[in-house]
Amino acid sequence: MGQSLDWMPSGAKVVTAHDRKTEGKCPLIVFYEKNGLERSHFSIEEPAEVVIQALKWNCNSELLAALVSCGQYDVIKIWSCSNNHWYLKQELRYTKKEGVKFSWDPTKPLHLICWTLGGEVIAHRFAWTTAVSETSVALVIDGLRILITPLHLGLMPPPMSLFYLAFPCSVNEVCFVSKNSKNHLTAYLSNGSLCVVELPAADKWEEFEGNGITVDPCHCDFSLNNSMHLTWIDTRTLIGICRWSDYCSSTPMRSSEAGNLEEKHDSLFFVNEIKLVCSEDCLPGSVSSSGWQARVSKRMPLEGPVIGVSRNPAKGGSAFIQLSGGKIVKYCSELRMTAPIQSGELCPDYDFPTSCPSMTAVPCHENGVVRTLLLGLDDSSKLHMGKRLLSNNCSSFTFYSSSYGATEQVVTHLLVTTKQDLLFIVDVNEIFLKNGQVTIDSHVNKHPRAKPSKEHITVWEKGSKLIGVLHGDEAAVIIQTTRGNLECMYTRKLVLVAIVQALVQRRFKDAMDMVRRHRIDFNMLVDYCGWKAFIKSAADFVKEVNNLSHITEFVCSIKNENVSGKLYEAYISFPEQCSSSMDSENLHGALSENKVTSVLMAIRKALEEQIEESSSRELCILTTLARSGPPLLEEALNRIKVIRELELHGVDDGRRKLYPSAEESLKHLLWLTEPEAVFNAALGLYDLNLAAIVALNSQKDPKEFLPFLKGLECLPPAIMRYTIDLKLARYESALRNIVSAGNEYHADCMELLNSNPQLFPLGLQLFSDPDKRHQILEAWGDHLFEEKCFGEAAITYQCCSSYQKSLKAYHACGDWRGVFTVTGLLNFTKEEILQLAQELCDEFQALGKPGDAAKIALEYCSDVDRGVGCYIMAREWEEALRVAYMHSRQDLVDTVKDAALECAAVLISEYQEGLLKVGKYLARYVAVRQRRLSLAAKLQSEDRFMDVEDDNISEVSSSFSEMSAYTTRSTKESSASVISSSASKSRGSRRQKKAGKIQSWGGDGTSGASQGDVSGHWCAKRA
Structure with missing residues (x-):
């Protein structure tokens, strides 16, 4: 072990140098744990003669620096560890004469200070x-x-x-x-x-x-x-x-x-x-x-020290140079000079407010013009776009371009990770549109880390940082964890952007592959530009995809829902014409329901035109028929029936080999739809053999369907079709079949009409015999009479000459004109008409229709007195006077005048009484309103003082209770008035008691009731 030794600032381990000159090998740097056990080591990859003079950790224990003395020079080596591997990141060489020494800054982890024997001091500022x-x-x-x-x-x-x-x-x-x-x-x-x-x-x-x-x-x-x-x-x-x-x-x-x-x-x-x-x-x-x-x-x-340099992506031979303090200058090779940035060349406010060690210049589109977007990340985790602050909590950032196959990629999205380990994906256009300071992570506090949100993605490992993306159709975000591993994320937003880009460029195969790979709803392919636009491109879609299994999967996933307005609206913006058209479709309903049928019809037509005949193509076509809304099962069964007939005839040509077997086709159809629906569709074709095959392949019980099919086989053809139609509720077809069966089944025909009244118009068309038509009309009239459609029933009865029933129907609907018309058709005598008129006059008076009663009394009873009296009851004063003067009855004229004066006096009295009530209610409402405003002002002033005497508390409590259900005070004011003392508790109880006593006249309920009374009286006077 050498003399160089240094503890890691975090205290986890100690580092030392191990000299191996005796072995003829280069020195090792060895790490020991607190207990003295060796943790790991690595070689410095230098000759065996070198000597490690010093080892020092930086303040956050991420970098290790060593001063190594070589033969002709001294060198400072700097390592970093990631994924259990030590990387030599920097090597600073000095001459032996300089005698360099070094030390890390005690507070800034990326600052290294070196000094020489000649008195020269150099401060190195590194950046990742x-x-x-x-x-x-x-x-x-x-x-x-x-x-x-x-x-x-x-x-x-x-x-x-x-x-x-x-x-x-x-x-x-x-x-x-x-x-x-x-x-x-x-x-x-x-x-x-x-x-x-x-x-x-x-x-x-x-x-x-x-x-x-x-x-x-x-x-x-x-x-x-x-x-x-x-x-x-x-x-x-x-x-x-x-x-x-x-x-x-x-x-x-x-x-x-x-x-x-x-x-x-x-x-x-x-x-x-x-x-x-x-x-x-x-x-x-x-x-x-x-x-x-x-x-x-x-x-x-x-002009000064340089913080960073970034190539100008919009113009070759130039670059942006960031000087200390954040100033940006442009280097131009052609002009042989450095110059300030010209207006319009970069996005506005191009200079950074502070030095940003991490700087990137990328091309982007702003209003259709290619501009350079220059972003910088400073040491305090603030992300700047010029002088504009995009994020004050950024840990790393990168860019994504949705361009496909372009030589110069124009970025479309900015990706930012924050210190809360949240990943934000922002459209570059949104950055240009927003003029605020912080536009990316201003709402981070509203979304806790564990709470999912469509605005951001939670990075699952703490401290992970962005290192890059895969552009275009890959749409992948690559992050590196603190341990050094790489993770690939396919975010929903970027995937959808890539799919949209493929759809815009009509690369349907690529779009289909991305939808399948990332499990996106297949309806995205249809709904982005609207299903009507997709129908026009269905042939190109089928031709480019050219994979029947993928097309079948697509067909099975189409549904009437519009994913542009529900599922993916929060991630991407859809074309305005698409969203507006889909809104109108959803409002009317019919167009939305036709989406599946129309799209699958276009796909089916494209399959028949673009794809060669094969077994897979036929199964795909059957899928389009089965998934239509409603399923076109009869058309699908007809195609299977053709294949079955080819098999029965023993045709063994090349065309037959291009189709699947009838059994395979039928099983495919049964797998896609309900077996009972397929069985009913086979019955609807009136092919009992096909129905039996469907029943056998759908695992139906033979004891259930064989007796039914045998019974149908024994019936005459028309009755068999009629029976099948009744089972399938196809009543129009059943009526046609029962009519074609002959007159002996006319009773069954009438029974069918009576049980299905909607068939009466069709029944009239199918029968030409007058007697049968009259029978149908009378039955139709009876149905209308039962449904209380008396007017329509009366007209229907007249069509079949059932005048008595017509008279009864007119009488039931109160049409006295129709009643007297039918009496003429029935040749009533004058006495019968007079008696009927008197009865109708009495009925209309009892029903509150004195006007109609007056007309009947005058026209059919010739009773002037009764007619004028009925007009007076109806308050039709002008008509009553006209009749009285027409018959020169002065006594009736006086009667009309007296009745009119009496009615006017009653109305004036009611109006005056109502006017007095309205005045009282209005005064009451104004008083309550003023009292509420004064009480509110009083409470706002008194609640500012928290330390009040008990008497004052009681007074405020009483005042508050007189307000009843007053609710306009803010939460802050209410909370400020609550005191954790016995006095405050007693005040609360007194409030509740007094609120219950004075509720009837002081609060919101009183004012609302007053308003209701006033409005009600005004409505009454207006009537």
Whole structure:
């Protein structure tokens, strides 16, 4: 054991160095538990002669730094542990003359302070960077190696990888670019050299599985000491940030702050533009790292320290540089300068309010225009879009693009994880539309971690972070747990976005595959743009999917519900024309019910046109018939009947082999629908043999169906069809069949009509014999009379000359005109008409119809006195005067005048009485209203004082009780008046008692009753 020793700040273990010079091996770093047992160890991969001078943990126990003395230089190595593997993440080299020492910042875990014998102090500020490219290629730095895994081929948690690149010395920084099916990787090594690797398209990397590829450094005519933030701005151009110093050759990974430096130049930081040229041709499908040459073509000063660099995705040859404090400048290779951001080039408010170590620039669409979205995450977990705060609780973020097959992916969604381990997926368009400060996690407190919500997803392992996504149809979110494992999540929102994108691009096969893979409702394929639009594309759908089993599964899942307005409305937005049309369909009902039938009819037609004849196609067509609403079982059985006839005739041609057997088809149909419904449909075809086959295959009891079928077989054909129709409740067909059976079954026909009155119109059409038509009409009239449709019954009786029944029907409905019309048809005498008129006059007077009674008395009884009296009862004063003057009866005129004056006096008296009541109620209502307002003001002022005397409490309690059911006080005021003392309890009891006593006149109930009385009296006076 060496002299270097350091306790982990968390106290879990202690680290020390183990010298193995005697064995001729490099030193080990060994970890011990508190009890002294060895926990683990790893090799530093250096020669055996090196000496580990110091070991130090950072303040959060995540990073371990070691000062190693080598032959010609001293080096500071920094490791991190993940998935039980120690990764060498950074190596800082110093000369022996400098005599470097180091120490971690006691409060900032990613700050390392180094100092030399010459008095130079350098503070290194590191930041974790997730090296997952836009094409979902994961890169992991592990000392001399870079582990490479294309995530779309499989999830391999580090330290596992698809293959790795081996370098001459430790890698400090790596950058990756993919364009035009070519991938370029650049690695900056700890000795200041640069390595460039050209890789083929990612779909050809499977042949490299498990291999290690050695990389040669490129030829450089310059030294890259102090270079950081390497970024591709083109496939042959890099930029890097250089710190000018004549005394220090360290190469920090992130922005650094130099202290005690002699300022020999106006600026301490520069942008180096590096041009790359390859003198050798790369073989297709191979990895090439030789023949590369690098030179610094441009060098431009910067205003201050650099926090981050991000390539401009909207324009090649440019990048965004973040200076200390969050200021953003743009580097342009063509202009040979750095300039402030122009208006409109980035989203508004492009400068960050503070330094953001994690910065990403991505292309997006804003109102149809491609813009660059620049986001930054600062050290306090705040996510910024320029000066706008998107989240104040962000732990990691990434982007998703729904583009399929596009060379330049435009992002559509922002993914954010919070410290509460919640994953938010936000549409980029929603970010542009909202102008508030916090738009993503402002409602986190309203949703506890364990409570499910459609607005976010709960990440199941605490501390997990986003490392990337699989774009396009994959729609996968990849997170890394604190232990280092990788997890893949298929969120419902991104999956639906990918399906919608496929539907918009008419990639029906891809959409179908995603729906099946992620168990999305198949109705999504139909409802997104509306089932009417889907019907027009049914042929393309069937042709592209071209898988009968998948189409059958789709057919079986179609239903009349609209998932756009129920199941998935919270995840994605549906087209407005689709939602409005579906709303109208749901309102009317009929169109919504036709969705299944119409879609399946279009699918069936497309199957017959696009797919060659086969057994699977026939079964799929039978499925469309069986799943229609209602099921088209008779059409399906007709197709099976054709197959059965081919089998019975012994036809053995090529066409017969393209169809399934009749038994297989029938079993398929029985599996899809109720056996009883199929049996009834077979009976409806009047094919008893087919019905018997259906019954046998549906496992019906032969004792039940054989006697029934034999009985039907013995009947005449028309009666057999009539009996079957009666069983199936097909009454119209039954009526036609019983009529065709002959006159001997006329009694059965009348019985059928009487039991099914809706058949009377059809019965009149089927019979031409006048006697039978009259019989049907009379039966129809009897039915209407029983249903109390007296007017229709009277007319029906007249059609069949049943005048007595017609007279009775007119009398029952109170149609005195119809009654006297029928008396003319029956040739009543004057005496009979007079007697009938007097009876009707008495009846109408008793029924409260004096107007009709007056007309009957005048027209048929010639009784002027009675007629005028009835008009007076009806208060038809003008008509009463007209009749009195017409017959020159002055006595009747005086009678009418006296009755009118008496009626007017009564109405005036009632109006005056009502007016007095309304005035009283109005005054009462105003008094109650004023009292309530004064009591409310009094209580609000008194409840502010919590320490009141008992007498005052009693007074307030009494005042409150007089308010009765007053409920307009706020919850805060009510809670403030409650005191945990005996006085408050007694006050509550007194409130309840007094509230019960004065309820009748003081509160809401009283005012409501007053309003009801007032409105009631006004209505009465208006009448």
